[in-house]
Amino acid sequence: MSTAQAKVVYGADQPFQSAEIQRRELHPHDVLIEIKYAGICHSDIHSAKGEWGPVQYPFVPGHEIAGVVAAVGSEVTKHTIGDRVGVGCMVDSCGKCIHCHDGEEQYCLEGMTGTYGSVDRYGQYTQGGYSSHIVVTEDFIVKIPDNISLEAAAPLLCAGITTYSPLRHWDAASGKKVAVVGLGGLGHMAVKFAHAMGAEVTVLSQSLKKKEDGLKLGASAYYATSDAETFKQLAGSFDLIINTVSAQLDMNAYLSLLAVDGTLVNVGAPAEPLPVQVFSLIGKRRSFAGSSIGGIRETQEMLDFCAEHGITPEIEVISADRIDEAWERVLNSDVKYRFVIDISTL
DSSP states (O other): EEEEEEBBBBTTTTEEEEEEEEEEEOOOTTTEEEEEEEOOOOHHHHHHHHTTTTSSSSOOOOEEEEEEEEEEEETTSOTTTOOOEEOEEEEOOOOHHHHHHHOOGOOOOOOOOOSSSSOOSSSBBOOOOSSEEEEEEEGGGGOOTTTTTTHGGGGGGGGGHHHHHHHHTTTTTTOOOEEOOOOOOOHHHHHHHHHHHHEEEEEESSSTTTTHHHHHHHEEEEETTTTTHHHTTTOOOOOEEOOOSSOOOOOEEEEEEEEEEEEEEOOSSSSSSSOTTTHHHHTTOOOOEEEOOOOOOHHHHHHHHHHHHHHOOOEEEEEEEGGGHHHHHHHHTTOSSEEEEEEEGG
């Protein structure tokens, strides 16, 4: 075993503390990554607070990881020391099922291994990227293009792929009308991607306070959902709606905004159920769907797409001693638009 420095929580409502954690020794196909930056995702907060299920403490969050290869196992062929690399929400899968063979490891029939909060194939509890180093099998590491800085790359490993994947799957191309619900860490990436893919993009946000930002990011229109007239004016307008909000919304109201054969895709994941009236779907053959992250192959595709189109997230880099403050600001929607931890400050 080797050790790494980390920021750790010891309970659902406990502040972060500095601690030393264990990392496994390198197996033949393992890579040791020196982490340079780690993004803060709302999922980190949900998970650490036990809102998505039981948590084993001490707990190290972080699944938006960008760093440099520090060492490789004896049989590694995909990465070499010094490579700029990233790790997202998963670090392993069975590698045998139909979904793994199709490059969609996130839907592994045996369950993918999460970057934190999972038990890996060696029986160890996974700890995430709010740490100095991590060991990951080579197949679950992506290469960061040279024209994307490491700090900007980190949020792409979750916020980026989580929005890129459904936009690709439901074909957000030229001629399509796409709405993005919420302009936060996920939403601002969805706007950038959909615009780059050629779609006509509308932002649906609770208020108009971020309207100027939304239009600069690539939206052609911006509406306040707190205004009942919005739902009357936009009824039946959109081919695709990406809901990035991790809170209870009136799904029937948002479904009414879809055109015939339109789809509303949830990528935000509130802990509470979201009731849907079946007549919200039947009337215009609408679909209500969900989407997870993308597979490793699609994540690399997303990074290359970002490099080609000059797409990076809007970030605020913070020191490790400000993580608690940053979490509070995330909960208060006080971030434009993704916090990234400078791991050198651990």
